[in-house]
Amino acid sequence: MKNSYFHPDDLRKFGNITEFQEEMGNKFFDWYGEVFKEGALTKKEKCLIALAVAHAISCPYCMDAYTNNSLAEGADETEMMEAIHVAAAIKGGATLVNSVMMMNQVKEKLM
Amino acid sequence: MSVKQKTKSLKARESVLSSPFFQLEVLSGQQVSDQIFQPFEVKTGSAIRPVTPEILQINIGKLCNQSCAHCHVDAGPDRKQENMSQETLEKLLDLIDAHPFTTIDITGGAPEMNPHFRWFVEACRTRKVQIINRCNLTIITSNRKYQDLPEFFAANKVHIVASLPYFSKTRTDNQRGEGVFDASIAGLKMLNTVGYGVENSALKLDLVYNPAGTFLPGDQLGLEKEFKDKLWRLHQVTFNKLLTITNLPISRFLDHLLSNGQYDSYMQTLIDAFNPATLDGLMCRNTISVSWDGYLYDCDFNQMLDLKVDSISNHIDHFDIATLMSRKIVTNQHCYGCTAGAGSSCGGEIVK
Numbered sequence: 001m002k003n004s005y006f007h008p009d010d011l012r013k014f015g016n017i018t019e020f021q022e023e024m025g026n027k028f029f030d031w032y033g034e035v036f037k038e039g040a041l042t043k044k045e046k047c048l049i050a051l052a053v054a055h056a057i058s059c060p061y062c063m064d065a066y067t068n069n070s071l072a073e074g075a076d077e078t079e080m081m082e083a084i085h086v087a088a089a090i091k092g093g094a095t096l097v098n099s100v101m102m103m104n105q106v107k108e109k110l111m
Numbered sequence: 112m113s114v115k116q117k118t119k120s121l122k123a124r125e126s127v128l129s130s131p132f133f134q135l136e137v138l139s140g141q142q143v144s145d146q147i148f149q150p151f152e153v154k155t156g157s158a159i160r161p162v163t164p165e166i167l168q169i170n171i172g173k174l175c176n177q178s179c180a181h182c183h184v185d186a187g188p189d190r191k192q193e194n195m196s197q198e199t200l201e202k203l204l205d206l207i208d209a210h211p212f213t214t215i216d217i218t219g220g221a222p223e224m225n226p227h228f229r230w231f232v233e234a235c236r237t238r239k240v241q242i243i244n245r246c247n248l249t250i251i252t253s254n255r256k257y258q259d260l261p262e263f264f265a266a267n268k269v270h271i272v273a274s275l276p277y278f279s280k281t282r283t284d285n286q287r288g289e290g291v292f293d294a295s296i297a298g299l300k301m302l303n304t305v306g307y308g309v310e311n312s313a314l315k316l317d318l319v320y321n322p323a324g325t326f327l328p329g330d331q332l333g334l335e336k337e338f339k340d341k342l343w344r345l346h347q348v349t350f351n352k353l354l355t356i357t358n359l360p361i362s363r364f365l366d367h368l369l370s371n372g373q374y375d376s377y378m379q380t381l382i383d384a385f386n387p388a389t390l391d392g393l394m395c396r397n398t399i400s401v402s403w404d405g406y407l408y409d410c411d412f413n414q415m416l417d418l419k420v421d422s423i424s425n426h427i428d429h430f431d432i433a434t435l436m437s438r439k440i441v442t443n444q445h446c447y448g449c450t451a452g453a454g455s456s457c458g459g460e461i462v463k
Contacts, residue, residue, distance in 0.1 A: 076277075
């Protein structure tokens with residue numbers, strides 16, 4: 001084992017996941033390719049969503065890949081940062097909206 | 112409108128990279144890289160062969176009013192020596208008359224700065240060929256003597272292929288020099304005014320997009336929509352097609368990669384994206400590239416690396432089409448740039 005968990009070079013090896021389970025791996029990559037094709041959403045829009053999700057789930061490989069892909073599809077710096085703000089706002093909101101439960105409980109328990 | 116120079120030419124800086132020999136040493140992995148990348152000719156498996164040349168691409172000179180950070184020509188205001196003479200241009204007209212070229216693709220530098228440019232364009236006009244001029248846009252407003260270029264282009268039905276790396280000022284100016292974006296928009300508006308790039312006009316205005324950094328261009332059609340939308344909404348500018356071109360690791364872009372420690376990762380990106388489907392459509396197969404001093408090359412990039420055609424017919428003074436047709440295209444590691452992803456050529460991406 002290498003002496004740290006994440007290696008930038010490992011991103012290039014993503015395709016190798018088929019080595020241990022070929023059929024499922026191939027199905028995943030076929031589906032993945034289909035998802036990122038131009039559809040009702042443009043490739044750029046999909047890249048920006050992926051970039052935001054990458055940050056929300058703290059996946060460094062995904063952040064690396066979708067920073068590159070967003071640039072390639074023509075996204076500018078402001079669009080990329082706004083997408084991440086959307087992810088951050090939802091994560092922040094998700095934390096805060098649970099406080100309603102805390103408040104309910106507090107109100108129930110306090111005299 | 113004035114633009115500030117982004118950099119100086121490698122030649123003016125007396126950089127070792129101004130030597131094509133040194134650039135080839137870098138590309139062969141003998142100077143800077145710990146990694147040995149698979150040779151391009153091993154990757155392709157067989158030699159690339161030419162087809163009948165349709166495009167005569169003429170690099171009319173290295174003189175330019177800009178010094179862009181990525182320029183593969185190492186062009187700039189200091190490159191006054193390397194400019195094509197009228198005598199050489201006259202020989203090229205004889206070549207055009209004797210061969211079935213369909214397109215004369217004039218590039219530079221800023222081609223318009225060659226003193227014989229207008230004469231040559233008018234001479235081509237009397238022949239049945241399409242004329243392409245690769246225009247940097249800022250030349251139009253750089254000096255009063257160039258301000259009538261849009262009318263000149265229109266009168267001679269020149270197809271304009273203009274450089275614009277991005278639709279924002281910051282990214283454009285970071286690559287091409289402060290003031291370039293504003294001057295480019297002014298140039299585009301002047302071209303639109305005389306009918307270039309507008310609906311139902313025969314005057315074609317295409318834009319060339321190359322990434323303003325170390326990433327590959329994305330989907331050409333998607334980027335074209337993005338450019339059209341942004342340029343119209345923000346600047347009321349229109350154009351016909353967007354052509355995406357990959358930055359090749361030579362000259363000033365190679366200097367940028369080496370200076371920023373990104374050479375290995377960029378080469379790896381190009382190699383990982385190698386797409387064999389691009390090989391048939393490579394521009395080197397149907398193009399003959401001519402340098403300011405009349406030598407022949409498979410493409411403008413090979414020209415800058417001084418990799419002449421692999422043929423005894425390697426100068427316009429002994430141009431022989433049959434001999435040239437039997438040659439192999441000269442390739443090296445920079446060719447990975449044209450085969451990455453959807454491919455790259457002077458006409459944009461190669462495979463859809």
